Amino acid sequence: MTFAEPTFETDLDTEGFTPTEREQEAIAAECDRIRQLIEEFPTQILHINVEYNSNSEEYEIKLALVLPGQTFATGDVSESWEQSLEKSVQKMIRRIEHYKATMSGEPEQARMAAGTTMEVEPNRRMDGKQVAKAVEQGNYLEFRKAMYPIEESLRERVGRWLQRYPQIQAKIGNRFTIADIVEETFIMAFDNFNDWQPEMLFGQWVETLIDPAMKAIARDPEGELEAISFQQTWNEV
Known part of the structure; x- marks a missing residue:
């Protein structure tokens, strides 16, 4: 055969x-x-x-x-x-x-290595060298691995932040998911890493990107919301 x-x-x-x-x-x-x-x-x-x-x-x-x-x-x-x-x-x-x-299964292995069984807060101090090296090499996958220690807490923060935007919250599960917002936040962090000031804990800085990520979806200045709608159309075909 x-x-x-x-x-x-x-x-x-x-x-x-x-x-x-x-x-x-x-x-x-x-x-x-x-x-x-x-x-x-x-x-x-x-x-x-x-x-x-x-x-x-x-x-x-x-x-x-x-x-x-x-x-x-x-x-x-x-x-x-x-x-x-x-x-x-x-x-x-x-x-x-x-x-x-x-x-x-790499994310789960990396999370275990990062010790995420303990409580993780968005303002936890990250391994700046690991993050900077990933950005310098243009390696988003390595960057995402470096983000595992704060991913779950960021997801929780996004969920709470959504309460400030009922018009976005109403679309969760229909037009997009919390995971989409989390990923958009990390992509923003990767693309704008040079804007991070070392005097601020890296996790705190990433948290400041939640609002811009949500507003990017709400106002759609970069075509992201229409891209999601475009995706939904093809899913239905």
């Missing part, structure tokens, strides 16, 4: 933007970065939406990646579609890497 090799399927939908042959090749090259990470999955479908807004003169990128039992979405808006696509793909790669690590 033989089995067909998994096929990486992509579809590109554009509005107000017609990519040239060279631009299509550039898009394909970015997609290939994702393909290399998911070769072992039997289902691999990547939906790409590029929309140009002539009023704001900005490009909005939305990506939705469908894997078995799991769909990830990212989005970005800027004056350059190349820049937005690259940023969206990079965010997607970070989510894939973390997802694969979760499947392998």
Whole structure:
């Protein structure tokens, strides 16, 4: 008995933007970065939406990646579609890497090593060298591992913070989850690590990013909420 090799399927939908042959090749090259990470999955479908807004003169990128039992979405808006696509793909790669690590059981092993059986507070002093090294190397997976000691307490903080935003809380479980907000907070911490001032405990600084992460979803300045809606649409297909 033989089995067909998994096929990486992509579809590109554009509005107000017609990519040239060279631009299509550039898009394909970015997609290939994702393909290399998911070769072992039997289902691999990547939906790409590029929309140009002539009023704001900005490009909005939305990506939705469908894997078995799991769909990830990212989005970005800027004056350059190349820049937005690259940023969206990079965010997607970070989510894939973390997802694969979760499947392998690495997070649980790392949490045990971090001693998370004790009470963990968001203002706990972190291993700054480990965090800084991960950021310097552009290694989001290692960064996420360094975050395990505060992940559960951050999740609890997000849950309490949601009470301040009933309009967001009402969408939990429908449009997005607490885990999405937690991940958005960590991505913000990774991307803006250089803004952290050492005189503040790292966990405290990460906690200050909860509100911007929630407001990013509520106001959708970067297209994140529409990306989530885009993901929901493909989940229903």
